[in-house]
Amino acid sequence: MATPLKLKELSKKPDLLTHGHRMCAGCGAPIVVKMVLMASEYPLVASNATGCLEVSTCISEYTAWKIPWIHSAFENAAATISGVETMYRAWKKKGKITEKVKFIAFGGDGGTYDIGFQSLSGAMERGHDMVYICYDNGAYMNTGIQRSSATPRGADTTTSPVGSVVLGKIQRRKDLTRIMAAHNIPYVAQASPSHWLDLMKKVRKALDVDGPAFINILSPCNRGWRSKTDDAIALSKLAVETCYWPLYEIENGVTRITFKPKEKKPLEEFLKPQGRFKHMFAPGNEHLLKQLQEDIDMEWERLNKESSTEK
Amino acid sequence: MPKPVAVTGNEAVANALRQVNPDVCAAYPITPQTDMMQRFASFVSNGQVDTEIILVESEHSAMSACIGAAAAGGRVITATSSQGLALMWEMLFIAAGDSLPIIMPVVNRALSAPLNIHGDHSDAMGARDSGWIQLWSENAQEAYDNTIQAFRIGEHPEIRLPVMINMDGFIISHSIETMEYLEDEVVKSFVGEYQDAYPLLDLKKPKSYGPLILPDLYHEYKRLQHEIMGRVKNVVLNVAEEFEKISGRKYGLFETYRLEDAEVALVILGSAAGTAKDVVDAVRDKGIKAGLLKPRLFRPFPYEEVAQALEHLKAVCVMDRADSFGGYGPVFLEVSSALYQNGKGPALINKIYGLGGRDFLPEHAEAVFNELNEIASGGSIKTIKEYIGVRQ
Numbered sequence A: 001m002a003t004p005l006k007l008k009e010l011s012k013k014p015d016l017l018t019h020g021h022r023m024c025a026g027c028g029a030p031i032v033v034k035m036v037l038m039a040s041e042y043p044l045v046a047s048n049a050t051g052c053l054e055v056s057t058c059i060s061e062y063t064a065w066k067i068p069w070i071h072s073a074f075e076n077a078a079a080t081i082s083g084v085e086t087m088y089r090a091w092k093k094k095g096k097i098t099e100k101v102k103f104i105a106f107g108g109d110g111g112t113y114d115i116g117f118q119s120l121s122g123a124m125e126r127g128h129d130m131v132y133i134c135y136d137n138g139a140y141m142n143t144g145i146q147r148s149s150a151t152p153r154g155a156d157t158t159t160s161p162v163g164s165v166v167l168g169k170i171q172r173r174k175d176l177t178r179i180m181a182a183h184n185i186p187y188v189a190q191a192s193p194s195h196w197l198d199l200m201k202k203v204r205k206a207l208d209v210d211g212p213a214f215i216n217i218l219s220p221c222n223r224g225w226r227s228k229t230d231d232a233i234a235l236s237k238l239a240v241e242t243c244y245w246p247l248y249e250i251e252n253g254v255t256r257i258t259f260k261p262k263e264k265k266p267l268e269e270f271l272k273p274q275g276r277f278k279h280m281f282a283p284g285n286e287h288l289l290k291q292l293q294e295d296i297d298m299e300w301e302r303l304n305k306e307s308s309t310e311k
Numbered sequence B: 001m002p003k004p005v006a007v008t009g010n011e012a013v014a015n016a017l018r019q020v021n022p023d024v025c026a027a028y029p030i031t032p033q034t035d036m037m038q039r040f041a042s043f044v045s046n047g048q049v050d051t052e053i054i055l056v057e058s059e060h061s062a063m064s065a066c067i068g069a070a071a072a073g074g075r076v077i078t079a080t081s082s083q084g085l086a087l088m089w090e091m092l093f094i095a096a097g098d099s100l101p102i103i104m105p106v107v108n109r110a111l112s113a114p115l116n117i118h119g120d121h122s123d124a125m126g127a128r129d130s131g132w133i134q135l136w137s138e139n140a141q142e143a144y145d146n147t148i149q150a151f152r153i154g155e156h157p158e159i160r161l162p163v164m165i166n167m168d169g170f171i172i173s174h175s176i177e178t179m180e181y182l183e184d185e186v187v188k189s190f191v192g193e194y195q196d197a198y199p200l201l202d203l204k205k206p207k208s209y210g211p212l213i214l215p216d217l218y219h220e221y222k223r224l225q226h227e228i229m230g231r232v233k234n235v236v237l238n239v240a241e242e243f244e245k246i247s248g249r250k251y252g253l254f255e256t257y258r259l260e261d262a263e264v265a266l267v268i269l270g271s272a273a274g275t276a277k278d279v280v281d282a283v284r285d286k287g288i289k290a291g292l293l294k295p296r297l298f299r300p301f302p303y304e305e306v307a308q309a310l311e312h313l314k315a316v317c318v319m320d321r322a323d324s325f326g327g328y329g330p331v332f333l334e335v336s337s338a339l340y341q342n343g344k345g346p347a348l349i350n351k352i353y354g355l356g357g358r359d360f361l362p363e364h365a366e367a368v369f370n371e372l373n374e375i376a377s378g379g380s381i382k383t384i385k386e387y388i389g390v391r392q
Helices: A029-039 A052-057 A077-094 A109-114 A117-126 A176-181 A196-208 A232-241 A275-281 A286-306 B009-020 B034-045 B059-072 B082-097 B122-126 B140-154 B184-191 B218-247 B272-285 B303-310 B330-342 B362-376
Strands: A044-048 A069-071 A102-108 A130-136 A187-191 A213-218 A247-251 A254-259 B004-008 B024-027 B052-055 B103-108 B133-136 B163-168 B176-180 B254-257 B264-267 B290-295 B297-299 B315-320 B347-352 B385-387
Touching (some): A077 A130, A117 B059, A176 A187, A176 A213, A196 A247, A196 A254, A213 A232, B024 B059, B034 B052, B059 B082, B103 B122, B140 B176, B218 B297, B272 B290, B315 B330
Parallel strands (some): A130 A213, B024 B052, B103 B163
């Protein structure tokens, strides 16, 4: 019997990422990871790309992980877990292991969109029974807020700094979720910790799939976003309500928006509390706001056209 | 009883891997290794092994998947060459640092640029400091025998380290030679069942692999790797002794050829040692007291033993099929270190030969022996390091 996705029931489940880890106060990533692990009804084995989550959760001789966990390098969380999963299949075939085990890879946006992109694409194409979770905070936060291909257009980062000539990141962000969907894998989704039930349902679906699945989860970073430490959930909620971060899934090729805001909020509501977008509100920079709003609108429109009617 | 067969080195090693029947193989094609993993893939397709094969999208992912699979707790193989090994470089250190006994034949090939697919030792020499055990082979038989022994060495409970089995690209990998296979059952019982002490797939005892280690413990961790390497020599010798019982073939840390009463000698790795042995015989007929030392275990390097084997000589040339630009050849550096610490030994010179598949001919070896003979007879060393076989 699956644990019902109710707070009362879920609160009885043990934390598989324990307290004592050294993530920053107010970081979205451990919240995301805890939700993911809590959603699972299967025993899990996880891999982790080098990054904030990895360096803060397993510092010798301590570990915050209550499940088997492996980190090997930055660009290969998918390849590494694909090796673990393959050994599991080899042992299953020989009867050396009988339990049904599921495999998860965790990576930040740098380790997933950029340096780990090839490894992720390869693992998805090979069809391993694994779920790749990208916790997307929109920059290389671990090394000190450098732009990644997930960084939104206009954002001020340490390698796309706002200067007198260049005003933050020039390029539009890569739409990784769609790229993963183009792998024609059974399940792809986008989720946000503000919508915990939606997130956990997606994790369950992804784990129930016999084959590869990918979930892109927004993960606020107050250091990089230049926002208040207690704003992670509020900001991820605004990201969804402004359609900056649409919640949707693509199940066996069928796209479904899983949350449609009754009223699409103006993007400014999401951007304003974040210092990384401060310059976009300066007089004369209206075009930056306009351009980002256009990016968001275009994607939301496309998604609506593509999606089947909401259940 | 084993019968002689005529096979290529790639075929011989692929068959060694078939006989071992590992749990997982992750592979990516690269010349001249490709043919080995193609053969192994056909063993998988035809049910001749139980191995699960992962056909990855790069060598970096091949080694990453091997690391995941080996940490999971089973027996794991891959194979590569040249650029593939270079692309794996980051992960080689992690495989060794995580103490994962992955077995990898390396079909040695030159490194770019310029692009060249032929045999030399630059690839493996570039991975010298990665913490892998390195065995080197002269021919298909040795590549086969080294592959089988590598499992026992790497998986030894006191070692638990990855092992590279080196064999020259094309010269060994693609040439047909006569050699003998052991019976499947003999190999199976020789390598035995692998029992990992810390399998990640042991769900009852969750483990974390690959922690961050700060300056408080990193140094000690690396010293431990150094200490473990110190145990390898004995294990290699013990495994060789056991292997001799099943094969009749004798292996050591290195091979010597007519070295005991020699005055001059070559130190030479890989297939070129075969050519050089013929030349030893030929120049002996002309009155030069020649000999040869062929390293087998290059990492860890058996410094004391090599020094003892060479100390009585008058002049030695260390032959390198790889260069460290701006430095001496990698084998020369080791032999020099060994002899310096020994306190006495022969005059030493270094020749770089055979890069990118340039033929190593008997006359090249003969010219070196003539030069050594002059040095041994009181002549001076003209150049310490020099390229030979160069077109004018």
